Amino acid sequence: MSNYLTKRIINILLIIFLSIQVLIYFVNQKPLTKNFSQKTITVENFSSIVLSKSGITKIGSEKLNKVDDNNIFLKGKSYLENNDYKIYGKNILINLSKEISESNEPVEVINKMGLLKAQSFKNLDYDGKIIFEGNVEFVIYK
């Protein structure tokens, strides 16, 4: 009787153990949907060109941090230059996929009309709009 009971218990334990193994096997088969690898790339005294809707824009900064595949951060004194404008500012975040650049630091812009000074800017390049906020002064060339 005792021998029978021991065999039964061992069988049940084996079934439970095998079931857990099967469960682990199937759970491990699930593909990983998130990419956890995140490399931080920093470049000093950086300059490069970006191709966007408004054409070729030259960008540069004291330091460039790659935030992720779509975003780069121009740290310190930075600039964006193309045929239409020259933007000189600090700490500019650029979203390459959305073609948006922005900064909450004071900025100076030179274009064909004059020299503009503002407290911050958001450049919606895909839309051809630049929004300057805070006290804005735009001195127009003669």
Added chain:
Amino acid sequence: MKETWNLSFINKLLYLVLYLFFFSKANAESYVKAGESLIWDSENKSYTANGSVEFKNDRFVAYADKMIANYIEEKNDEVFTIIELFNNVVIKFEEETFKGNYAIYTRDDNIIKLTGDVSIESPSRLLTGSELIADIDNNKRILNSSNNEPLVEVLLENNADN
């Protein structure tokens, strides 16, 4: 003695030239100032300024809550062609002050048209109406009443002799 006098004269002349240069530069300066924001729309060729807007060109100074200025490209330069001013509009031109709720200035004919509660104030008089057309080049002002009939046409004093 003569050399000292000459140097003094040259110095004064230099100061005068510098003063005239900087004075003319300061007066000729055009600008747009905004207290809240300024949006540059390069596709529609316009600037929209918001909040305590101040605009100055070589003819007048204007103040308003909002301004939309359209521009064109001319010989690789950009120049304003039409300027619209919205709410609490005040335009100072020489000794006159125009006030209204809305104003539109066209550069081609140098005419400012104001609507809303319009007034025109000069050192000698104050006139009110609903619409004012100020022809800057021809020194002519037309003030209309609310029923759109011409009310007053003022020929300014400095042009009265002509």
